[in-house]
Amino acid sequence: xxxxxxxxxxxxxxxxxxxxxxxxxxxxxxxxxxxxxxxxxxxxxxxxxxxxxxxxxxxxxxxxxxxxxxxxxxxxxxxxxxxxxxxxxxxxxxxxxxxxxxxxxxxxxxxxxxxxxxxxxxxxxxxxxxxxxxxxxxxxxxxxxxxxxxxxxxxxxxxxxxxxxxxxxxxxxxxxxxxxxxxxxxxxxxxxxxxxxxxxxxxxxxxxxxxxxxxxxxxxxxxxxxxxxxxxxxxxxxxxxxxxxxxxxxxxxxxxx
Amino acid sequence: xxxxxxxxxxxxxxxxxxxxxxxxxxxxxxxxxxxxxxxxxxxxxxxxxxxxxxxxxxxxxxxxxxxxxxxxxxxxxxxxxxxxxxxxxxxxxxxxxxxxxxxxxxxxxxxxxxxxxxxxxxxxxxxxxxxxxxxxxxxxxxxxxxxxxxxxxxxxxxxxxxxxxxxxxxxxxxxxxxxxxxxxxxxxxxxxxxxxxxxxxxxxxxxxxxxxxxxxxxxxxxxxxxxxxxxxxxxxxxxxxxxxxxxxxxxxxxxx
Numbered sequence: 001x002x003x004x005x006x007x008x009x010x011x012x013x014x015x016x017x018x019x020x021x022x023x024x025x026x027x028x029x030x031x032x033x034x035x036x037x038x039x040x041x042x043x044x045x046x047x048x049x050x051x052x053x054x055x056x057x058x059x060x061x062x063x064x065x066x067x068x069x070x071x072x073x074x075x076x077x078x079x080x081x082x083x084x085x086x087x088x089x090x091x092x093x094x095x096x097x098x099x100x101x102x103x104x105x106x107x108x109x110x111x112x113x114x115x116x117x118x119x120x121x122x123x124x125x126x127x128x129x130x131x132x133x134x135x136x137x138x139x140x141x142x143x144x145x146x147x148x149x150x151x152x153x154x155x156x157x158x159x160x161x162x163x164x165x166x167x168x169x170x171x172x173x174x175x176x177x178x179x180x181x182x183x184x185x186x187x188x189x190x191x192x193x194x195x196x197x198x199x200x201x202x203x204x205x206x207x208x209x210x211x212x213x214x215x216x217x218x219x220x221x222x223x224x225x226x227x228x229x230x231x232x233x234x235x236x237x238x239x240x241x242x243x244x245x246x247x248x249x250x251x252x253x254x255x256x257x
Numbered sequence: 258x259x260x261x262x263x264x265x266x267x268x269x270x271x272x273x274x275x276x277x278x279x280x281x282x283x284x285x286x287x288x289x290x291x292x293x294x295x296x297x298x299x300x301x302x303x304x305x306x307x308x309x310x311x312x313x314x315x316x317x318x319x320x321x322x323x324x325x326x327x328x329x330x331x332x333x334x335x336x337x338x339x340x341x342x343x344x345x346x347x348x349x350x351x352x353x354x355x356x357x358x359x360x361x362x363x364x365x366x367x368x369x370x371x372x373x374x375x376x377x378x379x380x381x382x383x384x385x386x387x388x389x390x391x392x393x394x395x396x397x398x399x400x401x402x403x404x405x406x407x408x409x410x411x412x413x414x415x416x417x418x419x420x421x422x423x424x425x426x427x428x429x430x431x432x433x434x435x436x437x438x439x440x441x442x443x444x445x446x447x448x449x450x451x452x453x454x455x456x457x458x459x460x461x462x463x464x465x466x467x468x469x470x471x472x473x474x475x476x477x478x479x480x481x482x483x484x485x486x487x488x489x490x491x492x493x494x495x496x497x498x499x500x501x502x503x504x505x506x507x508x509x510x511x512x513x
Contacts, residue, residue, distance in 0.1 A: 072413045072415070077414070080406050080409070086407065089428075099414070099424065100414030102420070
């Protein structure tokens with residue numbers, strides 16, 4: 001349903017140009033959960049912005065159900081890493097979730113949708129709070145609720161748990177796995193955390209060092225529902241993370257040799 | 258916590274009372290004609306400003322200041338958005354703006370009088386002209402520094418045009434606008450009084466100046482007292498409005 005076709009993005013031109021990603025090629029299936037990992041500086045966020053229509057690729061394109069993405073389509077929502085900048089600090093939790101719904105005339109009852117989304121992320125009762133009155137983890141829940149209420153077909157997440165503590169992180173991972181089934185949404189998750197990618201994904205796209213290409217696509221056949229303790233204790237889990245880790249480290253080893 | 262705050266309030270009130278008492282003592286014993294006994298000043302204050310000269314002097318002053326300040330906000334915010342969102346406009350305007358805002362405010366009064374006469378409009382125009390720069394520069398900085406993630410969020414969720422301006426951009430820039438407005442408020446009061454002293458037939462500044470010219474030292478001090486109270490009250494009111502409008506803007510201040 002989401003195809004990345006020969007996508008390249010460079011910043012600047014000529015000799016001084018930085019090639020962030022080069023000729024990326026992969027597809028995301030309907031209702032699939034795809035993780036994108038890569039070494040730091042691998043243009044993961046660049047890729048995500050291109051997929052979201054926030055950034056124009058230098059060449060190639062993203063197709064959402066066959067249609068090229070040139071601007072953020074209404075079937076797509078994004079959860080950013082930095083919730084404190086992504087949430088509208090001057091609006092209550094309710095208004096934050098409600099505001100984007102004016103872009104969705106087909107949603108008949110925005111108030112109810114808002115309430116359901118907030119309940120799904122465990123924020124019922126916090127509708128009238130302001131973001132600054134909430135902890136970091138709760139603020140990111142608001143951002144997730146806002147994305148869910150928008151009823152997207154595709155949810156793009158850019159390092160969504162990188163700014164919260166480890167325990168909150170695990171909670172939010174499980175929350176996202178739960179609500180994506182409840183809301184029937186396809187998820188693309190960019191992360192630097194290999195464990196997180198393996199734990200959450202159906203497939204993991206491994207990017208190389210920049211200019212990044214798709215180095216490997218790893219299928220994760222771990223049973224669902226996943227469990228923070230049991231899934232991570234499986235030998236298959238350890239094998240997968242070792243495989244991805246080695247893939248990411250490989251080119252450097254070759255270079256050093 | 259509460260007891261501590263009450264304690265500080267007590268210190269403030271106590272210190273103020275002490276200073277007033279010392280002032281009372283000093284002005285009563287001082288022989289200089291320029292120093293009026295505090296009691297006489299207060300008596301003059303009562304006779305003049307409660308409420309004999311309110312209509313003839315205080316109201317015109319306040320009207321001029323309000324109009325000039327309001328115009329400065331409108332011009333400053335509009336200009337700030339223009340300069341902040343267009344690199345071209347900023348490049349063209351920034352040397353001119355830099356020069357105009359550097360002119361000492363009072364230096365504009367003589368040309369303004371030549372241009373517009375000594376009517377109320379001149380004072381409004383001068384206040385508006387001088388006070389718009391801090392607001393404009395703060396606003397344009399705020400617009401330029403708008404957070405990329407914030408704007409990306411608005412784009413992703415299809416918040417565009419007037420709604421984007423009103424619901425996303427304006428609130429995000431509001432803290433900067435208020436910072437400029439706070440600076441401008443002090444300048445507005447200063448200019449009001451100066452312009453009324455130089456060229457006016459009424460107003461609080463005019464009253465103080467006339468009192469000095471006629472050696473009515475009590476009245477002069479009473480006028481100064483009123484201006485002090487006016488500035489104090491305006492700053493308090495400004496702070497209250499700012500806290501109300503920007504109550505969300507607490508970001509890293511979780512200590513309270």
